[in-house]
Amino acid sequence: MKEITGGITAAKGFYAASHAAGIKYKGREDMALIYSDSDCVTAGTFTTNSVKAAPVVWDSKIVHSESLVRSVVINSGIANAATGKQGMDLCENTAIAMSSLYDGRKDSVLVASTGVIGMQIDATKICAGCAELFEKKSDSADAATAAAKAIMTTDTHKKEIAVEVQLTDGKTIRIGAMTKGSGMIHPNMCTMLGFVTTDAAIEKKLLQKAISAIVDDTFNMITVDGDTSTNDTYVILANGQAGNTVIDSEGEDYRLFYEGLHYVSEKLAIQMAGDGEGATKLFTCHVKNARSVSDAKVLAKSVVGSSLCKAAMFGNDSNFGRFLCALGYAGVSINVEKVDIFYEADGKTMKIVENGLGTGYSEEEATELLKSESVTVVADMHMGSAEAKAWGCDLSYDYVKINADYRC
């Protein structure tokens, strides 16, 4: 496997476009298109929030059917959530407007929205935007990058990636992806939109199996603020244009494909955590030697999700009691008298807690280490051999500022 450029258009037969439709933001592009010039099998995971945005209802129906997909129409600014029948009608009208430009099948169009909840989107802008996007679509890397930017809300940078994987039959497949997400980020899933394209030929059932397992280990292990969005979506489109022998069993080719999809997903998940609203650093918790993977996940998420741990990270304050406290209330049984805690940053490691007690480390050195742009708190539970990582960010003044007047 190797990382390549090209993002969402890296795989054969995929195109992207972006457009300024003026839905809510001024002076920037706020619509994007992903298009495949041949039919795609799809798989995906969606928010677990009972309040599901209209696009989530629309897409999950299509993704969980046998419909073959050709395009995804995305907008930022307004989430099309809590919008009732008018919101569902918008999804259908978008699909009709886009599919009328190629094969006319409205069930070949996925839609996705992100932004403010509870506002309606102007359908005429979206429908006019569909024509513009289809006209402008391109398989260039620039088009992919512009699309990754158009779907951003409070993100401070675009998130895209692509890899190339050689399968056992000698054929090379590509997997490209883009995501957005910054606030309202919490498993399961995050306020995130994520799209993956691949030219691999793979059965739908295996595609779904791979993406579900990978989301559990990646996007569902990041948190910014504990709020699970109404719009979370991570979908993959596979058009088979790489010409590989169809992946139809869990053999070596499935493993290679899985590895590639895991790689792009984890990289984007970590980018999203580090770009959390107001974040000044990526805050990772690596739990080791827990009794089970499930325990390790719960413990790691509890630490990176704690407001007090996050605020201490912002202040570069080695308040290790808060890490112990967050491990303690995570909801799984631990023995605090066995817990060791280390900080890892900039290639250095410091032991802070041994058997549940402070080691008498140097506060000055700890503060220096915590100033890094990426800090990992390692918690060794000494209860088993399972491990997990969770990713988050610090809690800063800017998080409050961004969210106190988000709609303005």
Added chain:
Amino acid sequence: MKEITGGITAAKGFYAASHAAGIKYKGREDMALIYSDSDCVTAGTFTTNSVKAAPVVWDSKIVHSESLVRSVVINSGIANAATGKQGMDLCENTAIAMSSLYDGRKDSVLVASTGVIGMQIDATKICAGCAELFEKKSDSADAATAAAKAIMTTDTHKKEIAVEVQLTDGKTIRIGAMTKGSGMIHPNMCTMLGFVTTDAAIEKKLLQKAISAIVDDTFNMITVDGDTSTNDTYVILANGQAGNTVIDSEGEDYRLFYEGLHYVSEKLAIQMAGDGEGATKLFTCHVKNARSVSDAKVLAKSVVGSSLCKAAMFGNDSNFGRFLCALGYAGVSINVEKVDIFYEADGKTMKIVENGLGTGYSEEEATELLKSESVTVVADMHMGSAEAKAWGCDLSYDYVKINADYRC
């Protein structure tokens, strides 16, 4: 029932004292004593965090035994949590030091600590403090108020209350209480220390039943930041000096006592929520017409616990989609198309959402209402007839500031 002055010393036979022991804070009192001149039955509830502070271990053993209690020694500044054997030894030495001043029974002394986790407390300061406290003890209202101040950490004001209740035999009992708590506040329970004294004669079993049920409806329904502390403690001491017929069954007298204890607990819980770290307002969620009380509690807590709802409250921003979103991810089944949402503040009510959609209300009027010091979001679920309230506060820059360098 009527509210009276006197706080923790309002009930007969109870004394309080405070003292500046210099444990961590400079220039303020940081130790407090509650003392009864006769033996007390006790009941209490403690943190559910697996990492329990030493005083929690010490107290829960005594409270769950038949030991009769005479005193509570409290310090602020350092939490005596994650302190291992040295921390447990401190509890015992404190109990020996205090009880040596009256009857010599170390199991007659409860201890409580609040502050930074992971630091050791200087035992000589605590033991010297015990003698000072015992010497200075008084049953005056001023002594009660000084004790309520001495146990504060980041609280901005002291929290005390007392009530008088007439029982069916014509005897009057009194219930007085003080609490502290501001950050690391989340069910179950909060970073809170709470102490109640009463001169009622009541059986231990009923005392425990009452306090457990009441904590579920009051302190376990407040949240500031989602972090469950290592030190949470709410204990009641009953010395029976009111001379009432012993409350030994769940009859009318139990109901009257329960009502009084519920009143002081709810008032203090709401004060704690409104005084959350950095809070500019009290943020209440009142869920109506849910399918069960348990559902209503989960929904109400989800709303007041949401960082995004809290930040919108800070900004006086009527971002109602966030309330719907938080109801949606709470983990109980809801039908968003039935949900109505109202704001209540300053004696006014505004309907913001009807059947899951914005009502087209005036944004200006909503913003004005949200500027109140106490805002209630009423969510009518239209699914049943159960209701619950949860209390929290907004998320402000000051929360981050307070917690980014708490130890300094």
